[in-house]
Amino acid sequence: MAADPAKRLVATVDLLTLDISIESEVRFKCPENCGKCCVNLEIPLRDEDIERIEDLGYGAWEFVDYEKMFYRGDKFLGYALKKRPFDGACIFLDPETKRCRIYDHRPLACRLYPFVFVKHGTKMEIYIREDSFCPGIDHPEGEPVDERFILREYGDVLKEYRDKLLKDQGE
Template sequence: MERRWVATIDLETLEVEYDPTFKFKCLENCGRCCHELEIPVRDEDITEIEGLGYNAWEFVDYDKMFYRGDKFLSYALKKRPFDGACVFLDPETKRCKIYPHRPLACRLYPFVFVKSGKKMEVYVKMDPFCPGLNHPDGEPVTGEFLLRDYGDVIGEYRGKIVKATE
């Protein structure tokens, strides 16, 4: 997987350095990532989705596992057997049935956040199937973009820095 640096956030000041040549726009009703990717589903994601009335056996693929080295991280979301898409992708509308409650990996895609000291580096996965990468109607990955779309994730990492300095 090729990835490209698009921004760095100072977690103390929220100042952002970004690559103005890259733009992104998630295209409505695309759903290609829902077909192409294996999505890790964390315990927190499972609890959130179960709160919607689903049973974990309906959406967790216990045969697919994600590891970092020898450390188990999570299982994957199930795919439908008839088209290989995520079980939550509506086949008619191509929209996620649980969009406000989708797993963190879905919310972050195509971005990868890497904490490095008191900074957070933001990379984008340059997956050839994603039509939103460098889309002409896209927007650069500015501080405004990052705080609007990923403010909760950034806030969580900022909180860890504050606790570490106390």
């Protein structure tokens, strides 16, 4: 089994205030029509991801790989997104245009990539996976991953975590 790629801490977010501390300089630009992450990664599906894709008219059996499972310790996290047998790419990647057919409804793991969010109490650490196949990481034309970038791209995700944290604290 291949080793996990290196992860670099990019930022820490206080979930109560949404204050962001930048920990290291990173630039990122997702190249159009690349699709390398759609081929090289196994994507975990949350229940919410499955429901959102089913709302598009797909049956779960069409896109959920029930043979690949994700765990954190002994906790079951979910199943994987199916890959095509002829090229190993995600079934939603258009083989000609290299564009996602469900882009606006893609799983959270796809939306976050190459960033990884790790929650520790009231703090969210944001890492970047330094996958060698991703040409967007530290791209010379890339945008600085700063507070503005994080809030624009992932502010709704962070607010969702904050709302859940506040709800859990109120119970």
